[in-house]
Amino acid sequence: xxxxxxxxxxxxxxxxxxxxxxxxxxxxxxxxxxxxxxxxxxxxxxxxxxxxxxxxxxxxxxxxxxxxxxxxxxxxxxxxxxxxxxxxxxxxxxxxxxxxxxxxxxxxxxxxxxxxxxxxxxxxxxxxxxxxxxxxxxxxxxxxxxxxxxxxxxxxxxxxxxxxxxxxxxxxxxxxxxxxxxxxxxxxxxxxxxxxxxxxxxxxxxxxxxxxxxxxxxxxxxxxxxxxxxxxxxxxxxxxxxxxxxxxxxxxx
Amino acid sequence: xxxxxxxxxxxxxxxxxxxxxxxxxxxxxxxxxxxxxxxxxxxxxxxxxxxxxxxxxxxxxxxxxxxxxxxxxxxxxxxxxxxxxxxxxxxxxxxxxxxxxxxxxxxxxxxxxxxxxxxxxxxxxxxxxxxxxxxxxxxxxxxxxxxxxxxxxxxxxxxxxxxxxxxxxxxxxxxxxxxxxxxxxxxxxxxxxxxxxxxxxxxxxxxxxxxxxxxxxxxxxxxxxxxxxxxxxxxxxxxxxxxxxxxxxxxxxxxxxxxxxxxxxxxxxxxxxxxxxxxxxxxxxxxxxxxxxxxxxxxxxxxxxxxxxxxxxxxxxxxxxxxxxxxxxxxxxxx
Numbered sequence: 221x222x223x224x225x226x227x228x229x230x231x232x233x234x235x236x237x238x239x240x241x242x243x244x245x246x247x248x249x250x251x252x253x254x255x256x257x258x259x260x261x262x263x264x265x266x267x268x269x270x271x272x273x274x275x276x277x278x279x280x281x282x283x284x285x286x287x288x289x290x291x292x293x294x295x296x297x298x299x300x301x302x303x304x305x306x307x308x309x310x311x312x313x314x315x316x317x318x319x320x321x322x323x324x325x326x327x328x329x330x331x332x333x334x335x336x337x338x339x340x341x342x343x344x345x346x347x348x349x350x351x352x353x354x355x356x357x358x359x360x361x362x363x364x365x366x367x368x369x370x371x372x373x374x375x376x377x378x379x380x381x382x383x384x385x386x387x388x389x390x391x392x393x394x395x396x397x398x399x400x401x402x403x404x405x406x407x408x409x410x411x412x413x414x415x416x417x418x419x420x421x422x423x424x425x426x427x428x429x430x431x432x433x434x435x436x437x438x439x440x441x442x443x444x445x446x447x448x449x450x451x452x453x454x455x456x457x458x459x460x461x462x463x464x465x466x467x468x469x470x471x472x473x
Numbered sequence: 474x475x476x477x478x479x480x481x482x483x484x485x486x487x488x489x490x491x492x493x494x495x496x497x498x499x500x501x502x503x504x505x506x507x508x509x510x511x512x513x514x515x516x517x518x519x520x521x522x523x524x525x526x527x528x529x530x531x532x533x534x535x536x537x538x539x540x541x542x543x544x545x546x547x548x549x550x551x552x553x554x555x556x557x558x559x560x561x562x563x564x565x566x567x568x569x570x571x572x573x574x575x576x577x578x579x580x581x582x583x584x585x586x587x588x589x590x591x592x593x594x595x596x597x598x599x600x601x602x603x604x605x606x607x608x609x610x611x612x613x614x615x616x617x618x619x620x621x622x623x624x625x626x627x628x629x630x631x632x633x634x635x636x637x638x639x640x641x642x643x644x645x646x647x648x649x650x651x652x653x654x655x656x657x658x659x660x661x662x663x664x665x666x667x668x669x670x671x672x673x674x675x676x677x678x679x680x681x682x683x684x685x686x687x688x689x690x691x692x693x694x695x696x697x698x699x700x701x702x703x704x705x706x707x708x709x710x711x712x713x714x715x716x717x718x719x720x721x722x723x724x725x726x727x728x729x730x731x732x733x734x735x736x737x738x739x740x741x742x743x744x745x746x747x748x749x750x751x752x753x754x755x756x757x758x759x760x761x762x763x764x765x766x767x768x769x770x771x772x773x774x775x776x777x778x779x780x781x782x783x784x785x786x787x788x789x790x791x792x793x794x795x796x797x798x799x800x801x802x803x804x805x806x807x808x
Contacts, residue, residue: 272689298691306689312682324674327690332676332697335668339675385691442523 221344223286224249225272225301225419226389231280233270235338239338241264241443244280248389248419255422255434257454263443264423265307268393273297273303284389301388305381307397309374309422313367317377320348320366348384356380356410363425372403380411390414392422396429431455437465498665500749501659508655512648515635517724519647521763526654527715528739529755531663534708535736540746541565541669541700543681545598546735547603551589551612554728556582561723562622564632571634575657575714583703586610590702596693606730613728629722632717643719650719658752661708665748668704674683677701688776742784744791753792 223234224247233241240263248254258264269275269280282290284300294299311320322339325348326332327464339345353359356376361369363445366377375395388428396404396412411433414420424430430437431451438448441463454460503735513523538544548774559581560574568574593604616623622688636642641649668674679687684694717723726732735758743754761780765773788795 229527254729293688294691295688295691298689305690306686310683310686311687312679312686314682315678319678322672323679324690326675327687327692332672332692333700335671335673337671338667339670339672342672381690386547 224283225285226421227281227283227286228271229281229283231267231270231282233266233275234278241277242271244440244443244445246438246445246448248421250388250417250419252419252421252436252439253434254420254436255430256438256440257427257430258446259422259439261442262440264440264442265393267440268304268423270390272302285457298385299388300310301419302391303382303385303387303389304391305378305393305395307393309371309378309398311366311374311377311381316363316365317369317373318362320377320381321352321384323350323354328385346380352380352384355383355413357406370443372399372400372406375399375407375449376410377405383414389419389421392420392424393423395423396424396426408432413429414415488558493616497747497749500752501662504662504749504752505655505659508659512651512655516646516757518763519651521759523647523651523654523719524716525756525759526651526658527719528759529752530658530715531709531712532736532739532751532755532794533658533661533665534705534712534753535740536703536745536748538667538702539737539740540750541674541681542677542705542747544594544698544702545602545604547602547608547730547737548589548607549705550728551605551609551730552582552586552706553711553713553716553732553736554609554612554616554723555585556560557717557727558629558713559618559710560714561629561632561717564634564717565629565767569633569635571637571653571718572781574634574718575711577631577681578714578717579707579711582713586706586709587699589701590699590706605733609728609730609733612757613725613730616728617725623723624724628722630682630715630722631709632723634718647665647719649808654719657711661711662748665708669748676737678788683747738781740791742781742791744793750791750793757792776791795803 226248227336228247229242229245231244232239234378244267251435256267266275270277273289273292273296277290279290280290286299289297289300289302311368315323322345323373323468325345326339326342331337331342334467353362356379357377358380361373366374369377375398379392379395382392396407399407408429422430422433426465434451435452436448437451439446439460447457449457504690508526512519517521522629531549534552535546535549538549556578560578562605563577564574589608593608596604617625623703631804634643637649641653643649675689676692679690679692680694680697685698687694713727716727739758740751741756742753742758743752744750762773762777765776769776784791
């Protein structure tokens with residue numbers, strides 16, 4: 221399949237006189253494993269908010285499977301398969317892991333307006349939730365309220381929630397943020413098992429994770445697309461060194 | 474080491490969940506047994522107990538909105554009063570079959586909640602609180618001005634319901650009234666529990682905690698809230714109609730701000746987010762109210778106030794969470 225699942229064209233956003241995104245164009249195809257990197261303040265989070273519909277762009281279009289979704293609400297984009305995970309695990313603290321996944325599956329199947337059905341007896345629901353729990357290694361924590369869950373497990377639940385919605389395009393906003401380095405391999409394992417035909421865009425600071433996961437890396441600086449390419453190309457690009465890797469190299473010297 | 478650290482709290486929370494599930498399951502049989510026992514034990518207080526049962530259904534409706542949807546409201550009496558007046562007016566002019574009257578009250582309460590909810594539920598927090606107060610004031614003022622229908626400040630009287638199911642006449646001692654109210658409360662409780670455990674109930678709990686996260690799962694928070702508000706409006710409307718049918722009169726105070734606030738006090742007293750909390754809070758508040766008001770007609774409000782402050786200070790989750798904590802501590806002490 222060669223047609224792009226997600227096409228972003230000339231996307232710009234101004235906050236008053238401040239231009240936080242300017243003229244960003246990129247596309248994601250089925251099976252893409254793409255990472256968006258850039259120094260702090262490069263406009264990565266703004267970009268995610270524009271694409272997912274939390275913010276309205278000043279200019280530009282966003283197409284999902286060829287259809288213009290620029291003016292659709294965030295919910296409507298989710299229902300079309302454009303799913304995101306959150307940088308800070310954003311979960312329902314008093315609900316258990318199982319209840320989270322039940323809610324996500326029921327949302328996807330548009331069954332949440334059934335007032336007199338029992339969640340426990342929804343056909344197929346328990347099996348699907350069990351499958352998701354297994355896939356993320358969360359089976360033992362199924363009945364734990366999320367507020368008392370270890371942070372790494374909360375991150376895994378974020379990914380499981382996104383998967384429960386059967387995404388076509390998945391945007392992962394710093395999936396390993398706050399996870400100790402010794403645990404980040406568990407996140408990476410989970411990412412390796414994502415469905416092959418999914419288009420994934422990952423925003424991440426952890427360069428190990430980026431270089432191991434992404435087959436294409438896009439660099440954002442000061443709201444603009446600086447360059448894109450494979451891990452080797454990006455690592456060798458002097459402009460990238462200047463804005464990003466370079467500054468880190470200086471610190472280490 | 475990490476296994477120990479993660480396992481311990483898990484087992485405890487699982488235990489708490491089990492206990493809550495057990496309390497949930499026991500609630501209906503306990504309510505039925507205690508309700509019937511009270512029928513034999515306090516034959517002179519049937520009037521009060523009937524009011525308690527109808528009010529418990531009303532507070533239950535508030536628990537649906539506040540405890541399960543996180544909608545801050547001081548206007549739940551708008552739905553209660555609309556249901557009461559709708560049933561009362563229908564009883565005077567159209568029908569007098571009691572279950573039909575309850576249905577009329579429920580539909581009226583649900584409709585007013587649907588219309589006003591769709592208008593005000595885009596707001597949150599304090600703004601929403603003010604809007605709910607505005608709604609209940611408007612409903613009360615409409616009832617006050619529509620004297621021909623509602624009797625205005627004199628109240629609506631002349632409600633004379635037919636026998637329940639054509640068999641049980643409303644007697645002078647209030648026996649039928651009480652048993653009818655108790656039965657309606659239990660049925661209402663069962664329906665509410667069903668809704669809370671449904672996919673819809675799960676989604677509402679999600680909206681209560683984080684509406685934007687629900688939107689990121691593809692749900693529309695406002696649609697859930699408006700639906701929940703309307704469903705709770707049906708419960709409040711039925712409770713209002715039940716009060717009208719069993720007491721025979723409807724007054725302006727049934728759609729008042731203070732009646733809304735009193736429901737909130739009863740719910741907080743019992744504990745929000747648990748259906749049995751609403752029932753326990755209503756029974757506790759109205760019983761204490763009754764005892765204090767008859768023993769010391771001048772200072773009873775003071776004692777109610779002190780009692781509430783003690784609850785808020787020492788059992789912030791209400792009576793039910795206080796009981797749960799004591800039971801928990803006793804069990805740990807024994808182990």
